[in-house]
Amino acid sequence: MQVVVIGAGPAGLMCAEVLSGAGHSVAVYDRMPSPARKFLMAGRGGLNLTHSEPFERFVSRYGKAAARLRPSLEAFTPGDLRAWADGLGAESFVGSSGRVFPKAMKASPLLRAWLQRLTDRGVSLHLRQDWLGWDDEKLVFEQEKRFTIQADAVILALGGASWPRLGGDGGWKTILEAEGVPVKPFQPSNVGFNTGWTQLFTERHAGTPLKTIALTFGGKTVRGEVMLTRHGVEGGAIYALSAALRDAIVRHGHADLVIDLRPDLNAGQVISKLGRASPKDSLSNRLRKALGLTPTAIALMHETGATDVKAVTVRLTGVQGLDRAISSAGGIALEAVSDSFELKALPGVYAVGEMLDWEAPTGGYLLQACFSTAVMAARAIANSAQA
Numbered sequence: 001m002q003v004v005v006i007g008a009g010p011a012g013l014m015c016a017e018v019l020s021g022a023g024h025s026v027a028v029y030d031r032m033p034s035p036a037r038k039f040l041m042a043g044r045g046g047l048n049l050t051h052s053e054p055f056e057r058f059v060s061r062y063g064k065a066a067a068r069l070r071p072s073l074e075a076f077t078p079g080d081l082r083a084w085a086d087g088l089g090a091e092s093f094v095g096s097s098g099r100v101f102p103k104a105m106k107a108s109p110l111l112r113a114w115l116q117r118l119t120d121r122g123v124s125l126h127l128r129q130d131w132l133g134w135d136d137e138k139l140v141f142e143q144e145k146r147f148t149i150q151a152d153a154v155i156l157a158l159g160g161a162s163w164p165r166l167g168g169d170g171g172w173k174t175i176l177e178a179e180g181v182p183v184k185p186f187q188p189s190n191v192g193f194n195t196g197w198t199q200l201f202t203e204r205h206a207g208t209p210l211k212t213i214a215l216t217f218g219g220k221t222v223r224g225e226v227m228l229t230r231h232g233v234e235g236g237a238i239y240a241l242s243a244a245l246r247d248a249i250v251r252h253g254h255a256d257l258v259i260d261l262r263p264d265l266n267a268g269q270v271i272s273k274l275g276r277a278s279p280k281d282s283l284s285n286r287l288r289k290a291l292g293l294t295p296t297a298i299a300l301m302h303e304t305g306a307t308d309v310k311a312v313t314v315r316l317t318g319v320q321g322l323d324r325a326i327s328s329a330g331g332i333a334l335e336a337v338s339d340s341f342e343l344k345a346l347p348g349v350y351a352v353g354e355m356l357d358w359e360a361p362t363g364g365y366l367l368q369a370c371f372s373t374a375v376m377a378a379r380a381i382a383n384s385a386q387a
């Protein structure tokens, strides 16, 4: 069986892996001059492949899409992903937060070994080929001039719409909508937010992290770290709340994020520690000496007019754009695909990875779902060929 995979990111390459392993002929096409650019970019942050937490909690991270993604996550679990990476010589380890990384803390050695294995299995990789859609049954590509190809099965693995300079720009939305496939609008996910920092605060504190804090929004509290930026806030703890914060800003024009600067102390302990500080000291000095707050944390209290270290309210007024979002929400509506991610409007065409409408926080959940949906679709194609 001749299978064409369009998109050489982690999802597309995983499809090629499964299908070539089952003895099928696979050709992978990508518009960029080299494959998996976003995967390599993810490697700059250590390449958080997946997460080691209990499976049920893991599945719950996909929110509204959890039920639809569960079968694929069961078919290719976080444990399977680790075993696969280990098999490519990229031995993985569990970090203190439960996140899983390759020991090399980057993507390039794993990608190199993976591409070699695919080449050895006869997978052909066609780069700088821009997919434009269909002409009747044929796939239309462009590289200097247009050409068409035909395949027994097609897998689209074109990614979401964040970081478009890495290849995936969501341009496929128009193509698929024209074929009757419903696509939800893209929105930035795992993204920073704008605040109205004063110029003085920006000059002094942009680029500084607030560590070991807790953030609360919409009844959910997350511990972690926030990076203060020129325009606002970003970082892991923010990303974990980013879907709810984004939706609130879209609805109300703002979202009030509450920061606890000393989550390890209860209110009584804070009062008693401050009470023991010298009354001659300024408030800033008492906060520093009695509670160990950093100059940036103290400045944040001044900036926001907060009086309680456990409840510093920061008003977020805007969502930063898709250009720098780690991932995008939106994409092909999950009602428009079968359990194995075949497009109902286009039989024989499958869609996998971030182009489907699911979102999850950072923590390895993004790559895991890309790999799991890819395995699910590729196995379905391999099984249908056997039948």
Ligand SMILES: Cc1cc2nc3c(=O)[nH]c(=O)nc-3n(C[C@H](O)[C@H](O)[C@H](O)COP(=O)(O)OP(=O)(O)OC[C@H]3O[C@@H](n4cnc5c(N)ncnc54)[C@H](O)[C@@H]3O)c2cc1C
Residues within 6 Å of the ligand: 006, 007, 008, 009, 010, 011, 012, 029, 030, 031, 032, 035, 036, 037, 038, 039, 041, 042, 043, 045, 046, 047, 048, 049, 050, 129, 130, 131, 132, 157, 158, 159, 160, 162, 163, 166, 167, 168, 169, 170, 171, 172, 325, 326, 327, 352, 353, 354, 355, 363, 364, 365, 366, 367, 368, 370
């Ligand atoms: C800075 C950053 C850090 C990240 N870190 C992590 C992390 O640590 N852990 C984690 O789980 N996730 C992380 N992610 C997210 C993760 O990288 C993505 O979710 C994942 O790469 C999506 O995989 P994909 O295969 O679905 O799409 P992509 O990786 O986006 O691949 C899609 C491919 O399709 C190609 N393409 C698109 N349109 C066309 C077309 N018309 N014709 C031909 N080719 C086309 C693109 O060139 C691209 O190569 C990070 C993302 C970013 C931006």
